Amino acid sequence: MTRRWKVLLCGYYGMGNLGDELLAAATIRLLKNCGLKEREIAMLSGEPKKSVEQHRVYPIDRWSRRDVVRALRLSETLLLGGGGIFQDSSSFRSPWYYWTVVRLAKLCGCKTWAVGQSIGPLSRRINRLLAQDAFRSCEIVSVRDLHSQTFLNGQCLLSDDLALALPFGRESRRPEYFLVNFRRHDGELEYEAARAYARSSPAGKLKTVGVAMDKNDLQLMREIRERGVCGVDELIYPDAEQLSKLFSGAAGAFGMRLHFGVLSLKAGVPCTLIPYDSKVSDFAGRWGGTLWNGGGVLFPPPWQKRADLEAACAAIQSDFVLCFERAMRS
Known part of the structure; x- marks a missing residue:
């Protein structure tokens, strides 16, 4: 057939x-x-x-x-x-x-x-x-x-995560806001993280923009804002075309989802990741990112290994070709 x-x-x-x-x-x-x-x-x-x-x-x-x-x-x-x-x-x-x-x-x-x-x-x-x-x-x-x-x-x-191989055009803009992302987990961690951010220096100095990676994130961050847990000045549920502009204007980021971290890395935005899952912890370790330890939220330092991105993209392509050829000839 x-x-x-x-x-x-x-x-x-x-x-x-x-x-x-x-x-x-x-x-x-x-x-x-x-x-x-x-x-x-x-x-x-x-x-x-x-x-x-x-x-x-x-x-x-x-x-x-x-x-x-x-x-x-x-x-x-x-x-x-x-x-x-x-x-x-x-x-x-x-x-x-x-x-x-x-x-x-x-x-x-x-x-x-x-x-x-x-x-x-x-x-x-x-x-x-x-x-x-x-x-x-x-x-x-x-x-x-x-x-x-x-x-x-x-x-x-x-x-590495396949999304790292996507092109990402960072725009030259003055940092204007701090990005946050919370997702539903166990009903406690996400709220603890939101409360910690609300007490942080970034929350007091910069506009806070909530980035929903899916509709459940959007609902959760609305609840967080409406209950007074954490002030979120603006909530965005972006499409792919908005990502470059959105992350290019960020001074820093604090969030849970893996691809929130991937986008921060690609854009060169310092980011603290909330380790709700081993894949997030592994990603932060791989790229020299900062993991939240349950305490205060500070302005995160830059990604330590961002200079390795070009080589990683080439390796993703090479590994994918190997998998493709194996699948096609088997």
């Missing part, structure tokens, strides 16, 4: 999460650098119409079992394209969904590979088994943090 697409992308795409849309854009860019055309790439999406407008590849409704199976039958490979999709902290169903797609791929004769993965947290044993089984089914796997590499017993490549 003739396969219509070389790669079917599978991730948390079209679900309103800016970090995952950055991963989608980076993955498609890397695939095109490997020689693929947009018409050779399809994507499972929660919002197909928006995904085709944003990424210019063929969208498949991720919630339609019939459409997913049909797409797998028409694709040479299934690519788990970056992000923490195997985790059960935000949804018990997430590991089951992605494991099911991987099993269906095998039944449809569609080879699976995975890049830029973070694995966990996985609090339930059954979900850990699902993740192990899914990644054992892959032709090749790359992960973006040490915790995930340990979970797979080292049977994978260790690379």
Whole structure:
């Protein structure tokens, strides 16, 4: 049977999460650098119409079992394209969904590979088994943090987050504000961090701009502001086109989400990250960033290893080519 697409992308795409849309854009860019055309790439999406407008590849409704199976039958490979999709902290169903797609791929004769993965947290044993089984089914796997590499017993490549490979044009602007980002975690850490920021010198000296990386962040930061926990002068739920201008005007940043840290690093904005997850801690350690220790929030120092970005981008490309070639020839 003739396969219509070389790669079917599978991730948390079209679900309103800016970090995952950055991963989608980076993955498609890397695939095109490997020689693929947009018409050779399809994507499972929660919002197909928006995904085709944003990424210019063929969208498949991720919630339609019939459409997913049909797409797998028409694709040479299934690519788990970056992000923490195997985790059960935000949804018990997430590991089951992605494991099911991987099993269906095998039944449809569609080879699976995975890049830029973070694995966990996985609090339930059954979900850990699902993740192990899914990644054992892959032709090749790359992960973006040490915790995930340990979970797979080292049977994978260790690379950087794919979004670091995206171009980012920093504008020359005078720093005007301080960026913050809070996400729902355990109902305590996010509020403790917000209270600590409210007592900080950055909060007293600069305008505070809240950056929502998804709609749940937006709701949480509205609650934080309305309850008087922390003053947020402006709340922004940006799209990709706004990011360069937004981060270029920042004097510093304090936040939870990994891709908030990635964007701060790319823009050269000093940032303190709140370590709610091992992937955030690993990222800060990798790039010489500052981790919040539960105390006061100070103006963060610059990223110590930002000079390594160019070499890291080249390594991401090289690692991706290796994974692509392995998947395509297997």
